[in-house]
Amino acid sequence: MxxxxxxxxxxxxxxxxxxxxxxxxxxxxxxxxxxxxxxxxxxxxxxxxxxxxxxxxxxxxxxxxxxxxxxxxxxxxxxxxxxxxxxxxxxxxxxxxxxxxxxxxxxxxxxxxxxxxxxxxxxxxxxxxxxxxxxxxxxxxxxxxxxxxxxxxxxxxxxxxxxxxxxxxxxxxxxxxxxxxxxxxxxxxxxxxxxxxxxxxxxxxxxxxxxxxxxxxxxxxxxxxxxxxxxxxxxxxxxxxxxxxxxxxxxxxxxxxxDPIARELVCTEDTPTVCVSRLHANVLEALTPLAREGLTVLAKLPNAPTAVHEDTSTYVSGDIRPAQDGVVTIPIRIDSRGGLAHPVAVLPEIVNRLGVGYDERCQNRNDVVERAAAYWLLGREPQSDVGVIPGMLSEDPEINAEAVRLWQGLRELPYDEALARVTAVRDAILACTDTTGMLSGSAR
Known part of the structure; x- marks a missing residue:
């Protein structure tokens, strides 16, 4: 020794x-x-x-x-x-x-x-x-x-x-x-x-x-x-x-x-239900009010989703988990201290695509129409995803300018007519059909 x-x-x-x-x-x-x-x-x-x-x-x-x-x-x-x-x-x-x-x-x-x-x-x-x-x-x-x-x-x-x-x-x-x-x-x-x-x-x-x-x-x-x-x-x-x-x-x-246990969902005991993976259980409290705010916005649509789940797909291995009916899936990001990162992105990510989960088989996305419809539900003017959605570094200014124009057209319509058009956009997304032109035109 x-x-x-x-x-x-x-x-x-x-x-x-x-x-x-x-x-x-x-x-x-x-x-x-x-x-x-x-x-x-x-x-x-x-x-x-x-x-x-x-x-x-x-x-x-x-x-x-x-x-x-x-x-x-x-x-x-x-x-x-x-x-x-x-x-x-x-x-x-x-x-x-x-x-x-x-x-x-x-x-x-x-x-x-x-x-x-x-x-x-x-x-x-x-x-x-x-x-x-x-x-x-x-x-x-x-x-x-x-x-x-x-x-x-x-x-x-x-x-x-x-x-x-x-x-x-x-x-x-x-x-x-x-x-x-x-x-x-x-x-x-x-x-x-x-x-x-x-x-x-x-x-x-x-x-x-x-x-x-x-x-x-x-x-x-x-x-x-x-x-x-x-x-x-x-x-x-x-x-x-x-x-x-x-x-x-x-x-x-x-x-x-x-790790299947880490990927298991942990959910709130009350409704509307919000769930995250067990690995991210510590951010459930911070996420819940933001997620429920998004569900409240989507509740204006008929047959709106009633729950928010963390997206637990592992895209690198091709394990894409299909969204359940009535459930919005969003990514969860963790900051350097282990808390919820980018909380301002939660509401837009729930409302974007009008609560419909992303489907890689659908190639008919029209970001302009979807953004105009989503921000009509939010009740505010569309804004660029740059600085809001993590990873979005640049965007053609014409995209948001066109979304603002469509949003203004929706605001000029009677509420029921505007809601019907937004609902039609949501149904088209569900059916994987093209949404181009669905918000254009005057009131019927």
Whole structure:
């Protein structure tokens, strides 16, 4: 324990851990809106940042591995009776302990940020994904230690750092999905939908591979000759074989699996009903009055919808959930503090398309007519979606100008006539027919 304490104080372990914490926490907080919705998004975000942290650990291990060569004491130590393994294990232990704590501190910083808002905790998956991240960082450090001791040149550490970045990045995007999932610590961590998770079979395969790398690095660190160093490659071959045998081949499982519990709807107890996914349950209170205001606006139409649900479709995998009768579906966005983002967009998104859900099979949309009809229900002049609907960056000014003209025409009509035309537009949207010209013309 005293030797381990010396290694903790005097080796590169504390420095590498400190840099890991600074980079990891900084990267998390700079993009907190990407993971602030819950525990699993946080675990995946920290794993994704292994794109930076894994090469750092690899380079730190290599720098530490050349210590004896740098101090020119290698030959001196070989004359001592103390076994090489006994000398090297405290170094490896110090690197493992400090980097594991550093990874957990980065995760804890994220938990502290969203602990008051995140409600859905898939405990097993969270622990597994985090644990695999810790193992990956240790494997990188131990592999770096072994390579640094084998090739104790000054350029080894920076070269390994660059190679590590390329290795992690290329292995995540270039090979077949199943191979990337088995060997890359960041594969599958980029989120393409809110309810994404990492399948435990994928985590198991990656654990086998990272454990093999760690063992190889440790064997290289303690190896005394070329035969031992050659034998140290055996765990890599066995680990790769085992990981490939275990990893699933289903593309949806590899890339964007869904946590079904996170996607379950949680609804208000009173009516009109408003529902969000369990992952976003913390914004239900903030969303409810806005959603009900939208339903009140739509209530002017006959057979108007009576509920608002979060759209839980996962478009990247083609899992499009058809809207239920009487239900308006809208996207839910989470801000950097875990609350409801863009609340001003809720009302327009409910009233746009007059409460009819989007159907990709319908190619007869006329945004001008739909906007004029929607803003007639809202009782105010149409405005551009730019600055209102997130992601809308530009729009032809003629679109809104034409919508204003149609809206003014509706206002000049008797209320019943205007309502009939707006209702006809809604029915045409439901029937996937063209709505062009349905608001033009004088009163009948």
């Amino acid at each position: 005293s030797i381990l304490g010396v290694e903790l104080r005097r080796s590169a372990a504390l420095g590498a851990a400190s840099i890991t914490v600074v980079i990891g926490v900084g990267a998390l907080y700079l993009a907190s809106d990407r993971w602030s919705s819950g525990w699993m998004p946080l675990a995946m975000a920290v794993r994704e940042y292994l794109l930076l942290l894994w090469p750092l650990a690899l380079a730190a291990g290599a720098w530490q591995g050349r210590r004896e060569h740098r101090a020119k004491v290698g030959e001196l130590f070989t004359t001592t009776a103390r076994p090489r393994v006994q000398r090297m294990l405290p170094v490896a232990g110090a690197m493992a302990i400090t980097l594991a704590i550093a990874y957990l501190l980065v995760t804890a910083a994220g938990i502290a940020w969203m602990i008051t808002t995140a409600q859905h905790l898939p405990l097993l998956n969270f622990v597994v994904v985090t644990g695999v991240g810790v193992l990956s960082l240790i494997a990188a450090a131990w592999l770096g230690l072994g390579i640094g001791r084998m090739f104790p040149a000054l350029v080894t550490a920076p070269a390994l750092g660059v190679a590590g970045v390329l290795l992690v990045f290329v292995s995540a995007i270039r090979p077949a999905d199943w191979l990337a999932a088995a060997i890359s610590p960041v594969h599958g961590t980029s989120r393409f939908h809110a309810w994404q998770t990492i399948d435990n079979r994928v985590s198991g395969a990656l654990s086998i591979w990272m454990l093999a790398l760690a063992i190889t690095g440790l064997l290289l660190l303690v190896a005394g000759g070329w035969r031992a160093r050659t034998a140290a490659l055996l765990p890599v071959l066995l680990g790769l074989t085992g990981a490939i045998a275990v990893v699933p081949r289903d593309r949806d499982v590899l890339n964007w699996p869904v």
